[in-house]
Amino acid sequence: MKFLEDIATGEIDELGSHVFTAEDIKRFASAFDPQPFHLDEAAAEESHFGGLVASGWHTGAVFMQLWTGYCRRRDEEMAARGEAVARFGPSPGFRNMRWLKPVRAGDVLTYRTEATATRPSASRPGWGLLSIAVTATNQAGELVFAFDGTVFLERRPG
């Protein structure tokens, strides 16, 4: 990650895309959210969704998967250029998590973050808090998932 002071409000990071296969949807749901419309095509067709949909927790966990991968790649690029890399984490909490449209088998979700605020931490010297607006859109360009996240981020030393 960049240091807190090096992030401008409005800055957007494109985290990449993820295909929600029927197999992935069922695997996650079997472990954590075994409701019929996440597990079984026939039962899902009978539900008000009219077909298999991903667990909302799955949609959220995939954000984390893409975000950590994005940050790792960027950290490696920064390190390769000889730049100092800021540490980040954990998150004290998220707000306003919204599942706006169903995520169906075969849907491709594209995730991005927008930096909405930075401020020094009162409790952790040398650290600050980065606020981000997280969104995921499907292949039709529809907003399907969003939340407001906050994460501890190291301040630029000195």
Add this chain to the structure above:
Amino acid sequence: MKFLEDIATGEIDELGSHVFTAEDIKRFASAFDPQPFHLDEAAAEESHFGGLVASGWHTGAVFMQLWTGYCRRRDEEMAARGEAVARFGPSPGFRNMRWLKPVRAGDVLTYRTEATATRPSASRPGWGLLSIAVTATNQAGELVFAFDGTVFLERRPG
């Protein structure tokens, strides 16, 4: 689930407990949140956590696991007594998700919900919205995780 009209504000459901083993913490993190303090004991000891901790998304997904299991068992009991069972889901969103304390390897979290509000749905005839305050406490009785959830729930027919 009980029908919307049969749930009283303040009603508490004890969902049960879950042990976060080091193996489980690492398995979830490998798939969705591969940060060093979720994956590797030695790296975690060097982090500000001072030891292996669960991903926040893991703590959340375990709520869903326990809640769906609790609801299924209660539905079966209601059906065995000859009572009608209400359908529920999906959730339009959650608010105020807070990770208040680290969840460490070996921690036992106890999850509960409290009904905080019920109201008819404007968009789905025959359905309402149930609001719940979700909490998880560890074996020391400390509140470690909380959020405010909302879920669609069927209204009593007729």
